[in-house]
Amino acid sequence: MDSTPRNPTGSMANAADQAPRTLVVGIDVRCLTDPYLRGFSRYTVRLIETLSRRPDVNVIAFTDADLVHEVRVPVVRFAARREIIREQVALPRVIREHGVDFFLCPTNRGLPLVAPCPTVLTLHDAVEWDAALVDPRRGRSRLRFAYASAFSLAGASLIITVSRASADAIRAAVGVSEDRLRVVHEAADARFTPTADVRDASILQRLGISGDYVLYVGGFDKKKDVPTLVRAFAEAAADGVSLVLAGRITDEAASILQLADDLGIGEHVHMPGYVGDLDLPALYRSARCFVFPAIAEGFGLPVVEAMACGVPILAADAASLPEILAEGGRLFAAADVAGLAVLLRDLLSSDHARQQWSIAARSRAAGFSWDATAAQTEAVLREAAATTRRNVVMSRLRRLLQARNWAS
Structure with a gap:
């Protein structure tokens, strides 16, 4: 007993x-x-x-x-x-x-x-x-x-x-x-790493993406403020660079494409639609930089995923984003088209800056673990x-x- x-x-x-x-x-x-x-x-x-x-x-x-x-x-x-x-x-x-x-x-x-x-x-x-x-x-x-x-x-x-x-x-x-x-x-999930995979090129080809591009991943609802990114991209006028907006195609997405057409950059803006987790790492790590313009955000998981892939980050200084990004990237004033355009031009024109912010992104991402x-x-x-x-x-x-x- x-x-x-x-x-x-x-x-x-x-x-x-x-x-x-x-x-x-x-x-x-x-x-x-x-x-x-x-x-x-x-x-x-x-x-x-x-x-x-x-x-x-x-x-x-x-x-x-x-x-x-x-x-x-x-x-x-x-x-x-x-x-x-x-x-x-x-x-x-x-x-x-x-x-x-x-x-x-x-x-x-x-x-x-x-x-x-x-x-x-x-x-x-x-x-x-x-x-x-x-x-x-x-x-x-x-x-x-x-x-x-x-x-x-x-x-x-x-x-x-x-x-x-x-x-x-x-x-x-x-x-x-x-x-x-x-x-x-x-x-970020462990699959999000800066190490290239042999399948990356075929994934991008299937998504219809080629050449250099600036990337956004997320929704197109009002809080994401994607129009600010589209306007800043038009103002930055980077030769040979496209803008990839990855997310579920909605009515809001259609209005963003119309905005791109109105700004004369429609042919440089690509929407591959919803991209699943198996393909996302290739999309992140092949980008010249990742931009997250949200004006309201609980956490900002795409930012951490992009950092884990070693992509230079530009994010709005709103809600949780300064807390999550910290020293891992550069902040711009929320909804500031001109300010974001300046940062885009600086980052896209300098290999040294991209390398510097890639290292910073990976370092910051290491502080998050499931x-x-x-x-x-x-x-x-x-x-x-x-x-x-x-x-x-x-x-x-x-x-x-x-x-x-x-x-x-």
């Missing part, structure tokens, strides 16, 4: 008591039902990969539809006709049935208000609460987002965000207290346990009532 006391005081018992036990971590992967991997989805995929490799963590993925992107962990389906029932009733039920110790929603919303275990929300930014950056045609979807976010913010034991700048923006936008926020940076992200995320999950034990229902209801100020 085991004679170990239930409340041990001996040194051996204390050591055993302090050893971390294996966690069963549930992760909401509904974002992986979309064929296009953008920021949230790529964060989710990498987090699952690295968390599941940790010695004291078992990961289970939860979804309400078939996944387009593979995850190498057990996958659990849950279903109900209405979204609110799926999220607030069906999801907590399957979490309980599968013995989940902690549940993480990595995509700004999706948590049940009351769950059978501690919950953590990753809130990447506060853009959805900035009316100036959100398409006014999305009125109904914004209303759904507001109420789903109210439930998620109220239900979360702790909230992870991906930069200090985002933490400050979230506090200002929705009033989340500092003691509930934890900053955990993202990182292993560190996974370790810090696990620490937040374990911390959430103590946070959730006290006055769970009352604290969540209180936070939900407070959320009325920004959900209405």
Whole structure:
């Protein structure tokens, strides 16, 4: 019979008591039902990969539809006709049935208000609460987002965000207290390196890209401010250099192509569409430089990926970008066409400058790692346990009532 006391005081018992036990971590992967991997989805995929490799963590993925992107962990389906029932009733039920110790929603919303275990929300930014950056045609979807976010913010034991700048923006936008926020940076996947691959040339050929080019990777929504880049590229007038804008083709993308035509540079602007992770490294490392003009950004993963590939970086001095780029590249005033044009001319005309900023980019990128992200995320999950034990229902209801100020 085991004679170990239930409340041990001996040194051996204390050591055993302090050893971390294996966690069963549930992760909401509904974002992986979309064929296009953008920021949230790529964060989710990498987090699952690295968390599941940790010695004291078992990961289970939860979804309400078939996944387009593979995850190498057990996958659990849950279903109900209405979204609110799926999220607030069906999801907590399957979490309980599968013995989940902690549940993480990595995509700004999706948590049940009351769950059978501690919950953590990753809130990447506060853009959805900035009316100036959100398409006014999305009125109904914004209303759904507001109420789903109210439930998620109220239900979360702790909230992870991906930069200090985002933490400050979230506090200002929705009033989340500092003691509930934890900053955990993202990182570039290991495939993003400066080492050329024999397949690079064929990838570029398939994408229809040849010669020297300036690169942008990302969306074309208002917060990305791609028009500033297009105007600056036209003003820089670099001979023999094209502008490659890689991202899912949308109505906004079409308007950017029209702008390029209006500026007389349409034949020098190329949109290959969405480029998947297997092809992205070749696109980055073959570029003369990478430009990220976003005026609002939670983290800026393309910047870190480009740095990891050794590409010289120009980025707007907005939101998280100064924090993430630091000494790894050059900043320009957000929306400053003339200022960006000067930096482009300087960088494109000097091999020495490009080499200097390539070295700086690689050095800065080395400070980000998915292993560190996974370790810090696990620490937040374990911390959430103590946070959730006290006055769970009352604290969540209180936070939900407070959320009325920004959900209405």
